[in-house]
Amino acid sequence: MLLKGELPMPSLTEKIKDKAKEIGFDLVGITSAEPFRKALEILKKRELSEFTTKDLKMLTSPRLHLPGARTIISLAMSYASSERFTDEEAYIALYARGRDYHHVFREKMELLMDYIKELRIDARMKAYTDTGPILEREIARRAGLGWIGKNNNLINPRFGSYLLLGEILTNLDLELDQEIEPGCGKCERCIQSCPGNALIEPYYLDPEQCISYLTQKRGILPEQERKKIGRNLWGCDTCQRVCPYNRDIPVDLHLEFTPLLKGDFKKVLGFMKHKMELKWQESALSWRGLRILKRNTLINIANSGNNEYIPLLEKELNNPSPVLRAYAVWALGELGSENSRKILRELYRSEKDQRVRKEIKEALEKLA
Ligand code: SF4
Ligand code: SF4
Numbered sequence: 001m002l003l004k005g006e007l008p009m010p011s012l013t014e015k016i017k018d019k020a021k022e023i024g025f026d027l028v029g030i031t032s033a034e035p036f037r038k039a040l041e042i043l044k045k046r047e048l049s050e051f052t053t054k055d056l057k058m059l060t061s062p063r064l065h066l067p068g069a070r071t072i073i074s075l076a077m078s079y080a081s082s083e084r085f086t087d088e089e090a091y092i093a094l095y096a097r098g099r100d101y102h103h104v105f106r107e108k109m110e111l112l113m114d115y116i117k118e119l120r121i122d123a124r125m126k127a128y129t130d131t132g133p134i135l136e137r138e139i140a141r142r143a144g145l146g147w148i149g150k151n152n153n154l155i156n157p158r159f160g161s162y163l164l165l166g167e168i169l170t171n172l173d174l175e176l177d178q179e180i181e182p183g184c185g186k187c188e189r190c191i192q193s194c195p196g197n198a199l200i201e202p203y204y205l206d207p208e209q210c211i212s213y214l215t216q217k218r219g220i221l222p223e224q225e226r227k228k229i230g231r232n233l234w235g236c237d238t239c240q241r242v243c244p245y246n247r248d249i250p251v252d253l254h255l256e257f258t259p260l261l262k263g264d265f266k267k268v269l270g271f272m273k274h275k276m277e278l279k280w281q282e283s284a285l286s287w288r289g290l291r292i293l294k295r296n297t298l299i300n301i302a303n304s305g306n307n308e309y310i311p312l313l314e315k316e317l318n319n320p321s322p323v324l325r326a327y328a329v330w331a332l333g334e335l336g337s338e339n340s341r342k343i344l345r346e347l348y349r350s351e352k353d354q355r356v357r358k359e360i361k362e363a364l365e366k367l368a
Contacts (some may be wrong), residue, residue: 029143090263093235333363
């Protein structure tokens, strides 16, 4: 029994949540480690992107990741920014403009797990932040951090959807949080504004149509996908930008996520392997490699309609990578001049790679 004026001792769950906030997480909630049965049924009927494991059992069964897991601590940090971007720059998704969140989360989750170990020596834990085949957003939804919007993002009524997620699976029995009621109502702004027509129905995103996915997809993309990429150098935030829940939210909460990168064509094409500027190396967009960034830049230039970039493209015709030469040829076919025709005809005589030769033929036909 408590004496007058005496406060109750915080529970283990409260202590963990307080510490998570102190470390810098904006949201923390707890859900059980029970399998995600409903999500499993939905996923069986859907196309999954190449970045998602096809092992649906693994995706939806937390205990396959940590045997004996009882609960999951779901964590979120906001990366919302007050910075506005100009139409002159190629678009880089906001999450990728600052420091790679994987590292930021890893450091903070390590601190939290050290603290939990101090409280409970018997605690077993496993942490992920977009690093394991597990349904991160679904965990956050069930832990009461927000609801899944029609744009497929987790939305929190206070922080909006510019949220990065991580989770710690544990054998500890913590107090569970309640789910939040979905708040999209009749709104369909994200669906109407999606430039890729990827939100084919509420809550269903077709990855093959999504620009964010296309900017990360490897290989020679068909022309229709190149056009769809538009001037997006990395990712796409349109379905978040138009969401009313992203108005009047707290911004600039974490220095680590301050946007540093700008989509500068000349700069990206000038990068040498292993010699990218540090802030680019430290961004989450570097994980697919420099070649894909250069590929996207060539596509962006082609879609810019600006023939001031022709000299940049002509320089890329000497790129040792046949994939990049192929894209430079295509971009010249989109923007090129009489002089570009001459250059492409000469290149055709010496080019050995069949993919590049095919692009040259097609570009020459366009420029005829
Ligand atoms: S990221 Fe862009 S392309 Fe993908 S669903 Fe959102 S608005 Fe559509
Ligand atoms: S734009 Fe509207 S429908 Fe789309 S996620 Fe936001 S609230 Fe939901």
